[in-house]
Every structure is written in C-alpha cells, then in structure tokens.
Amino acid sequence: xxxxxxxxxxxxxxERTLEARDARMTALFSMFTRLARADEPVSAECLPRWESARxxxxxxxxxxxxxxxxxALVLATGLVLAVALHGTPACAATIxxxxxxxxxxxxxxxxxxxxxx
Numbered sequence: 001x002x003x004x005x006x007x008x009x010x011x012x013x014x015e016r017t018l019e020a021r022d023a024r025m026t027a028l029f030s031m032f033t034r035l036a037r038a039d040e041p042v043s044a045e046c047l048p049r050w051e052s053a054r055x056x057x058x059x060x061x062x063x064x065x066x067x068x069x070x071x072a073l074v075l076a077t078g079l080v081l082a083v084a085l086h087g088t089p090a091c092a093a094t095i096x097x098x099x100x101x102x103x104x105x106x107x108x109x110x111x112x113x114x115x116x117x
Contacts, residue, residue, distance in 0.1 A: 003011070019026045 002008075
C-alpha cells in the first residue's frame with residue numbers, strides 16, 4: 001500500500017519519535033514485522049447469513065403463535081366487560097310466574113313503569 005508523500009513523511013516522523021522514546025518497543029515492533037511478513041493482509045470479516053435468518057425464524061416461531069392467543073384474550077375481555085357494564089335488566093329482579101300464563105317464568109312490569117310509549 002502506498003501513501004501520498006506528505007502522509008508517508010508524517011508516518012515516518014511518528015515512527016522515529018516512537019523509536020527514540022522507547023527502545024524496547026522498537027525491538028518488539030521489529031520482531032512483529034519479521035513474524036508477520038509472510039502473512040497476508042487481513043480483509044473484512046464476512047458473517048454467515050444464517051445468523052440473521054435464525055433471528056427471523058426465532059421471531060416467527062415465538063411471536064406469531066402468540067398473536068391469535070392475544071386476540072382471543074382481548075375478545076374475551078371485551079365480552080366480559082360488555083356483559084358486566086350492561087347491567088341487569090329491570091325485570092330480572094321481579095321474575096315470578098304470571099297468573100294464567102303457560103310459561104313458568106314471565107316478567108311482570110312494575111306498576112311505576114308505564115306500558116306502551
């Protein structure tokens with residue numbers, strides 16, 4: 001790899017400064033250079049694609065089955081609340097057999113409520 005002349009001069013100046021400050025580091029750097037001479041430069045690491053596919057599969061297997069269960073719970077809660085908030089019908093408290101009726105149970109209208117309109 002070649003650098004522009006100005007950058008190379010800056011790097012050389014940094015190298016000379018470091019060599020002058022620490023002789024032991026110069027020896028270690030020289031040994032590293034000799035050992036790593038035959039190695040090829042390191043390129044960018046490629047991650048396998050199965051990592052992201054595994055995440056999608058895990059999400060599909062865990063979250064998607066929960067959606068129908070959550071929807072059923074919301075529906076059941078709505079039904080329970082609708083029944084609870086609707087209240088008891090007015091005649092439910094006064095259920096008794098009406099005279100002459102065939103059914104065993106009928107709803108008698110309290111006298112305070114007007115019939116018709």
